[in-house]
Amino acid sequence: MAKTNAERQKLYRKNLLKNKSMYDQMRKISRIRDNKRHQNLxxxxxxxxxxxxxxxxxxxxxxxxxxxxxxKQSSSYISRQSFGKAVKRVLQSLPKDIHKCVSVVHHIVQEFNIIPKTTSHHQREQRSLSIELKQLIMNFYSRDGISYQLPGKRDFITIKDNN
Structure with a gap:
């Protein structure tokens, strides 16, 4: 069956949008034509x-x-009241601290892809000593500048040779 003029024009516009350079050229020509027509009025x-x-x-x-x-997005709730009741339940189950509440809601919104997920990851704070501090402690115990001997203990062992 033959296409109507409106269908042909619709198909032409659709194909024109695929070709970016041709589309820009047609827009430019159309703009010039409209400006000329407006100047003559x-x-x-x-x-x-x-x-x-x-x-x-x-x-x-x-x-x-x-x-x-x-x-509007179709809701599974039949009435406004049941929707309000569900919202109230969710709000009551959120933490009372406003900062915790914001972080929980922010995370939920990210999980549902309403806002994009953040790319920065939380850095975990470790309770271990830094490498530089560990090296300083090892150097301190390795040096012989300070020596302390406990009472009844010897700093060195004497090995007797029975030859």
Whole structure:
């Protein structure tokens, strides 16, 4: 079956969007043509054109707003009250500390991909000594500058040779 002119035009625009350079060229030509036409209009016709464009824009915005209202995500809750009850349960189970609450909610939102996950990972604080400090301690015990001998203990062992 043959295509209508509207279907052909729709297919042409769809294919035109795939070719970026051709699309930009067509937009440029269209812009030049519209500017020439606007320059040749007298003031009354130009005012009518602007009013018509304003009405078309308003109608488009109103239609988009209506679509957003009508296309709400379908909820599994039958009534507003049951939804409110579920929200109340969740809010009561959150921590009372505001900082903990924010971190929990932030994590949940990231898990549902509502906001992007952070790339920086939390650095764990370890209770171990740093490598430099360990090296200083080993050097301290290795040097012979300070010597302390406990009472009844010897600092060295004498080995007798029975030859």
């Amino acid at each position: 007298d003031s009354d016709l130009l005012q009518q054109l602007r009013n018509r464009q304003k009405q078309v824009s308003k109608k488009y915005r109103d239609r988009k707003k209506l679509e957003r209202i009508n296309n």
